[in-house]
Amino acid sequence: MRLKSLILGAALPAILGALALTAPAAAQSLTAITGGRVLTGTSVIENGTVVIQNGRVVSVGTGPAPSGARVIDARGKTVTPGFVAVDSGLGGSEIGSVRGSDDLSNSANSISASFDVSYGLDPWSFTLPVARLGGVTRAVVTPSHAGGGGGAHAHDDSDFAGVGHAGLQSPGLFAGQAAIIDLGQGGEILVQPRVAMVAPFGEAGAGIAGGARGAQFVQFKETLAEVRLYARNRAAYDRAALRDLSLSRADLEALIPVVEGRMPLIVTVRRAADIRQVLRLAREEGVKIILDGAEEGWLVAEEIAAARVPVLLDVTNNLPSNLEMRAARMQNAAVLDAAGVVIAIKGAEGSTHRAREQRYNAGNAVSHGLPYAAAIRAITVNPARIFGMDGRFGELRPGAAADVVVWSGDPLEPLSLAEAVYIDGEEQPMTSRQFLLRDRYARPGTLPPAYSR
Numbered sequence: 164m165r166l167k168s169l170i171l172g173a174a175l176p177a178i179l180g181a182l183a184l185t186a187p188a189a190a191q192s193l194t195a196i197t198g199g200r201v202l203t204g205t206s207v208i209e210n211g212t213v214v215i216q217n218g219r220v221v222s223v224g225t226g227p228a229p230s231g232a233r234v235i236d237a238r239g240k241t242v243t244p245g246f247v248a249v250d251s252g253l254g255g256s257e258i259g260s261v262r263g264s265d266d267l268s269n270s271a272n273s274i275s276a277s278f279d280v281s282y283g284l285d286p287w288s289f290t291l292p293v294a295r296l297g298g299v300t301r302a303v304v305t306p307s308h309a310g311g312g313g314g315a316h317a318h319d320d321s322d323f324a325g326v327g328h329a330g331l332q333s334p335g336l337f338a339g340q341a342a343i344i345d346l347g348q349g350g351e352i353l354v355q356p357r358v359a360m361v362a363p364f365g366e367a368g369a370g371i372a373g374g375a376r377g378a379q380f381v382q383f384k385e386t387l388a389e390v391r392l393y394a395r396n397r398a399a400y401d402r403a404a405l406r407d408l409s410l411s412r413a414d415l416e417a418l419i420p421v422v423e424g425r426m427p428l429i430v431t432v433r434r435a436a437d438i439r440q441v442l443r444l445a446r447e448e449g450v451k452i453i454l455d456g457a458e459e460g461w462l463v464a465e466e467i468a469a470a471r472v473p474v475l476l477d478v479t480n481n482l483p484s485n486l487e488m489r490a491a492r493m494q495n496a497a498v499l500d501a502a503g504v505v506i507a508i509k510g511a512e513g514s515t516h517r518a519r520e521q522r523y524n525a526g527n528a529v530s531h532g533l534p535y536a537a538a539i540r541a542i543t544v545n546p547a548r549i550f551g552m553d554g555r556f557g558e559l560r561p562g563a564a565a566d567v568v569v570w571s572g573d574p575l576e577p578l579s580l581a582e583a584v585y586i587d588g589e590e591q592p593m594t595s596r597q598f599l600l601r602d603r604y605a606r607p608g609t610l611p612p613a614y615s616r
Contacts, residue, residue, distance in 0.1 A: 166174045195228035195463045199237030202541040204244045204558035215380040218588035223559045236254035239571050245300025245566030247546035247557050249475045249507045252515035253302040254284040254344050268307040275335025277413035280306050281342035281356035292595035297519020298567040300586045301556055308338030337362045347586035358550050360421050364432040365487055387448055390418040427451045433487040435459035442470050458491040464502035473549045478528040497532030508541040526575035
């Protein structure tokens with residue numbers, strides 16, 4: 164007992180000292196970023212102040228920093244919300260050509276619509292820090308599929324042909340369900356699973372359905388009819404008293420939110436004629452859709468706007484590389500925005516290894532007629548709104564997640580750099596594996612003993 168008292172007596176000063184050291188850190192959870200040009204996502208505030216605490220934005224305005232706040236001087240810099248990557252493979256694919264490291268695609272025809280990418284996410288993926296350095300703080304991760312959507316790895320249609328099981332579609336019309344992640348280091352990255360269903364249309368969808376667009380539309384409508392039949396007759400299905408259906412039970416269950424209009428369907432489609440038919444299909448079936456690609460969307464921009472359907476765009480995909488994109492052009496984003504379509508701009512090549520180029524693509528769209536403010540919206544607030552996260556992130560406003568980036572200059576200018584990145588109010592390390600490797604091998608004196616020049 165005396166020994167315990169002696170130990171406690173000796174340790175007490177150290178404990179009290181540690182508590183004294185941690186107290187200021189707790190107080191420093193209140194942070195104010197002051198003096199910068201603040202792009203909130205919906206407005207511009209010159210010489211603005213963004214106050215964050217406990218992972219949330221407390222206030223955005225022009226007042227001074229609150230008393231006791233840690234102050235980040237952003238004079239001469241630009242402050243933005245973190246960017247939101249869409250149609251991305253971040254966290255779901257390390258190397259697209261290495262099958263074991265790519266969890267974005269699935270070839271089992273008994274699991275198509277029910278395929279859930281959220282179970283394969285890797286918080287330690289080397290792709291996340293690279294994207295984070297480009298100002299990306301959230302991503303909508305989508306399954307890959309024939310036609311080059313979803314994590315936008317382009318695959319041949321045959322990659323997705325499943326093993327044939329009697330009575331089931333092979334391959335399935337649906338690629339699976341998307342998830343939203345954050346790119347914060349060291350924690351759980353999943354924000355929301357099953358935020359959208361994914362399906363290819365146009366040439367890719369026709370290839371899955373047997374070779375013709377008409378076949379896919381008929382099969383799609385029949386599939387939705389089967390889902391409605393199943394939803395009304397679950398008990399009969401359990402008793403094997405319902406006719407054979409073309410989908411597994413898991414897929415039927417996964418599609419119920421789609422047919423009920425609660426889960427949006429991301430439709431990869433390029434040709435204007437196909438866009439028009441997809442809009443018609445959505446009206447007839449009461450399905451909520453998001454267009455992905457829409458390279459010829461500008462030709463039917465008014466119809467897309469009238470249907471209140473948003474579009475995910477790769478604005479640099481402007482070459483007529485096939486007959487689906489004969490009218491592709493760099494002004495696509497500008498025309499769609501002018502018509503009133505809500506657009507979100509994607510990164511390059513699947514928003515995985517080149518997700519950071521999302522801001523470059525937004526800048527390219529500006530150079531071809533898209534208003535600057537619209538370009539900022541297209542990589543911040545619009546993606547959040549499209550996927551039902553309006554107000555939760557993608558915008559600097561009270562109550563939103565404190566995803567904040569301090570830039571050396573204009574974020575749409577390629578030479579500008581992110582100088583500080585916060586995700587949920589946590590300051591992120593400004594490094595990546597590439598930087599670590601560069602530093603390790605840049606100087607001869609720092610090489611490990613086994614290496615020599």
